[in-house]
Amino acid sequence: MDAVEITRIRREKGLSQVALGRILGVSQPTISGIERGVIAPSAPVLARLRQWLEREATPAPRSPGEVAFLVPQNAPATLPFLRFESWGRPEYSGDFAALFSVGKNAALFVVVDVAGHGTDVLPARTFVQGWLQAYVGRLRGVPRISELAGDLSATLRDGRIDVSAFFAVVATVPGTPHTVNYEAGSFGLAAPLLLSGPPFRTRPSAEVCPALPLEPEEVRVTVIDGLEAPWRLVAATDGLLQRIGAGSESDGVKQLRSRFSLGPSPPPLEELLSTEIPWIDDEVCATLEWAAWDFEGSAVTADEAETRRMLGFVRLRSRPALGEAKAEEFCGAVLEAFQNAGRHAYPKGPGRVSLRFREEASRFRAEISDNGAGMSDRRKVQTSEGGFAVMRTFCKEVFADENRGGGTVVTLLIDKPTQNDQKLPEGGPHG
Numbered sequence: 001m002d003a004v005e006i007t008r009i010r011r012e013k014g015l016s017q018v019a020l021g022r023i024l025g026v027s028q029p030t031i032s033g034i035e036r037g038v039i040a041p042s043a044p045v046l047a048r049l050r051q052w053l054e055r056e057a058t059p060a061p062r063s064p065g066e067v068a069f070l071v072p073q074n075a076p077a078t079l080p081f082l083r084f085e086s087w088g089r090p091e092y093s094g095d096f097a098a099l100f101s102v103g104k105n106a107a108l109f110v111v112v113d114v115a116g117h118g119t120d121v122l123p124a125r126t127f128v129q130g131w132l133q134a135y136v137g138r139l140r141g142v143p144r145i146s147e148l149a150g151d152l153s154a155t156l157r158d159g160r161i162d163v164s165a166f167f168a169v170v171a172t173v174p175g176t177p178h179t180v181n182y183e184a185g186s187f188g189l190a191a192p193l194l195l196s197g198p199p200f201r202t203r204p205s206a207e208v209c210p211a212l213p214l215e216p217e218e219v220r221v222t223v224i225d226g227l228e229a230p231w232r233l234v235a236a237t238d239g240l241l242q243r244i245g246a247g248s249e250s251d252g253v254k255q256l257r258s259r260f261s262l263g264p265s266p267p268p269l270e271e272l273l274s275t276e277i278p279w280i281d282d283e284v285c286a287t288l289e290w291a292a293w294d295f296e297g298s299a300v301t302a303d304e305a306e307t308r309r310m311l312g313f314v315r316l317r318s319r320p321a322l323g324e325a326k327a328e329e330f331c332g333a334v335l336e337a338f339q340n341a342g343r344h345a346y347p348k349g350p351g352r353v354s355l356r357f358r359e360e361a362s363r364f365r366a367e368i369s370d371n372g373a374g375m376s377d378r379r380k381v382q383t384s385e386g387g388f389a390v391m392r393t394f395c396k397e398v399f400a401d402e403n404r405g406g407g408t409v410v411t412l413l414i415d416k417p418t419q420n421d422q423k424l425p426e427g428g429p430h431g
Contacts, residue, residue: 001046007035009053018238018249019115022164022188024048025210025218028249048210052162081172082107083291087269088240088284094121095237096129097286100136106171108136108143109288113189113237115162115211117282124161131155142171145185146219153213163212164188166235168205168288170227176361178229178292185221187212190249192235193257197399200232200261228360229290234260239281244273260287298354301342310355311335317357318364321416329394330364330414337368337410340387345372345407363396363415371407375400381410 010020010031017031024031024045033039041049086097094114102108110132114124131152135143145167156163168184186192188211194203207220234256238249245252269285295313299306311331319327334355341353356367381388381400391398397413 001041001049003035003037006041006049009049010035018242022211022238023052023115023162025188025214081178081290081292082170083289084109084286085269086284086286087273088237088282089279090282092119092122093117093282094125095239095282095284096125097235097284098129098132099288100132102136102139102142102169102171105174106142106169107288109166109168109170109233109235109286111166111189111192111235111237111284111286113164113239113282113284115164121282124159127159127161128152128156128163143169145169145183145221146216149185149187149209149212149214149219150216153215157213164237165212166192166206168192168233170288173226176226177294177359178290179361180227180229180290182224182227183221185209185219187214189235189237190241190253192233193253193260194231194233195257195260196227196231197261202257202261205233226361228362229292229358230365232260232287232289234285234287236285237283239279240273240283240285242281243277243279243283244275246277256285292358293356294358296354296356298352299338300350300352301338301346302350307335307338314355314357314364314366317359318414321359322364322414323417326414326417330366330412333391333394333412333414334366334368336387336390337366337412340391340410341368341370341372341408343387345370345374347373363413366412367409368412369403369407369409371403374402374406375408 010017015023017035018028021028021031025048026045030039034041034045082099084099088095088097094116095112097111100108100110112125112128114121114128116124135148135151148167152163164187166184166186166189168182170180170182173179173181182194184192184206186206187209189208191208192205194205195201196203203224204222206222209220210218236252236256241249241252241256243252244255269287273285294317295310297306297310299310311334314334315327315331318330322330338353338355342351345351345353351370351372354369356369358365381398382392388398391410391412394414395412396415397411399411401409401411403409
């Protein structure tokens, strides 16, 4: 099979180079190089092309009168510690995202792109949605991504359906606050963004495998044990990435990274992705992030009683791990952040300041946010001799980010003491 024949097949099937690359598990530049004759197709690529052509030539099995499952309603997960958001267009297409509850303390995050466009692929989409719903319903524990990909591949092969997908399972770790175990695989889709911070930095989210269906030996899974909050997972299908990247998936990923790395509260998906560039392919973008806090509250800067109440909660929760002195220092940093917001965010009078607080596996985290004037120079966080200097003295790390809708979010982190920190020097307390 030479370059001319591969080009002919692609055009007859109405596929773009990107779409054919997803089916064969290679990039668009590789397909372009093969068609121009500058890259020789490898034996695995040719074998995968022949398998796909065989499936295309075989009529799909029909079972009149037999119903395997009803059309699902996506059964969204209701886990309190996760925030799921999805955005896409058109409303009826082959691209969809979903979040399924798996047991009491885990969730399955799914982003799927069924090959084809618009309403023509609705039957295949409904089939895949129904299969996933039935699969989750049969589970008796947390699923393995390799088993999910293998079982779905067998079904898709029988039904002559090609799918690009991303699957991720997040499960809480018993006894470890705000920590999850993460397992994911990307099949024909660009690897999603896994951001953790602040400041939000990109972590490896998944290796890219060929699109489904695929053989068991082609499955590669990424595992992260003990992923600490905060983290944010952002997945998108190729239609959206190419649109916001002006034709380039990699540039589309860069656009997403620049937007979702802004801080704790990025703008809503529809605000980010409703650009003036017309859409030409089905598209979906979905986010999953940790949204659990041990305490959330707010107070007007002039309300000393409410401020003391919130500080009392921070003191009560942090004292057992930090000790009396360190807990007071941490509360002092939180109070300074409140007062700093009052001085700079609301210079003309009282304003509302919010506090979010949680205990994590190795530290405590507090976020103090306002909707005031905003910070013109974030470098002041690390160089200022005023309020931020007090916060830096008492905390391990101090960050400042833009708040959604205006204002500033200040994040304070203080580490829990380790066993080494608690050991006395040789010779006892008097050395």
